[in-house]
Amino acid sequence: MSWTDERVELLKKMWSEGQSASQIAKELGGVTRNAVIGKVHRLGLSNRTAPGAAEPAAAPAEEPAPQAAPAAAPASRARPAPARPAPAPEPETSRAEPEESEAEEAPAMSPARKAIIPAGQPLPPQPSANEISPEALAKVSEVEKKSKRLGLMELTERTCKWPVGDPATEDFWFCGLPVQQGKPYCEAHVGVAFQPMSSRRDRKR
DNA sequence: CCCTGATTCGC
DNA sequence: GCGAATCAGG
Numbered sequence: 001m002s003w004t005d006e007r008v009e010l011l012k013k014m015w016s017e018g019q020s021a022s023q024i025a026k027e028l029g030g031v032t033r034n035a036v037i038g039k040v041h042r043l044g045l046s047n048r049t050a051p052g053a054a055e056p057a058a059a060p061a062e063e064p065a066p067q068a069a070p071a072a073a074p075a076s077r078a079r080p081a082p083a084r085p086a087p088a089p090e091p092e093t094s095r096a097e098p099e100e101s102e103a104e105e106a107p108a109m110s111p112a113r114k115a116i117i118p119a120g121q122p123l124p125p126q127p128s129a130n131e132i133s134p135e136a137l138a139k140v141s142e143v144e145k146k147s148k149r150l151g152l153m154e155l156t157e158r159t160c161k162w163p164v165g166d167p168a169t170e171d172f173w174f175c176g177l178p179v180q181q182g183k184p185y186c187e188a189h190v191g192v193a194f195q196p197m198s199s200r201r202d203r204k205r
Numbered sequence: 206c207c208c209t210g211a212t213t214c215g216c
Numbered sequence: 217g218c219g220a221a222t223c224a225g226g
Contacts, residue, residue: 003217020209035219037210042217046211158207178207 001030136191143188148176160186
């Protein structure tokens with residue numbers, strides 16, 4: 001595979017969108033993430049931070065997903081300087097409930113409301129049969145922005161398999177974030193997928 | 206261990 | 217120019 005114009009464009013686009021090199025490599029196909037990184041450097045667009053700006057020393061920083069208007073026909077537009085806002089909040093969530101069985105809820109349908117619906121109000125999370133802690137839901141919607149947006153074939157043993165969006169549309173993907181030990185979902189999604197039977201009782205707040 | 210990006214260097 | 221190997225870090 002060679003770096004055709006199109007491929008380079010896609011590379012640029014994805015890179016500026018904050019996609020990781022490995023993701024871009026998968027998308028492009030035929031190249032490794034090393035190849036992508038190498039190309040990125042050669043193109044001189046490595047620094048996602050504005051040139052001249054001092055290094056923040058710590059800024060993994062994921063580009064906030066545009067999320068809105070995924071665009072069916074994205075006119076290739078260059079994204080000048082991606083803003084680098086809030087760092088990822090990392091709340092605390094180790095709710096280790098040793099005993100006590102868990103009630104599992106298969107995410108048959110995604111909790112995403114964003115979907116397409118051009119003229120609809122974004123429907124808030126569905127109240128579902130059992131109540132899920134609002135925090136968990138909040139965390140989920142937040143996580144969706146950081147989701148890796150993996151395709152079905154890209155899921156691995158360690159990528160969150162929570163579906164997001166409508167499978168019938170382009171606006172569909174799997175979370176893809178690192179799963180929680182043993183579980184099929186990432187922390188946030190585990191939070192809504194698995195509910196301790198005792199949650200109602202314990203969670204009184 | 207999983208993952209990131211950064212660099213090097215033979216091709 | 218290319219990218220695997222390697223490095224450095226989370």
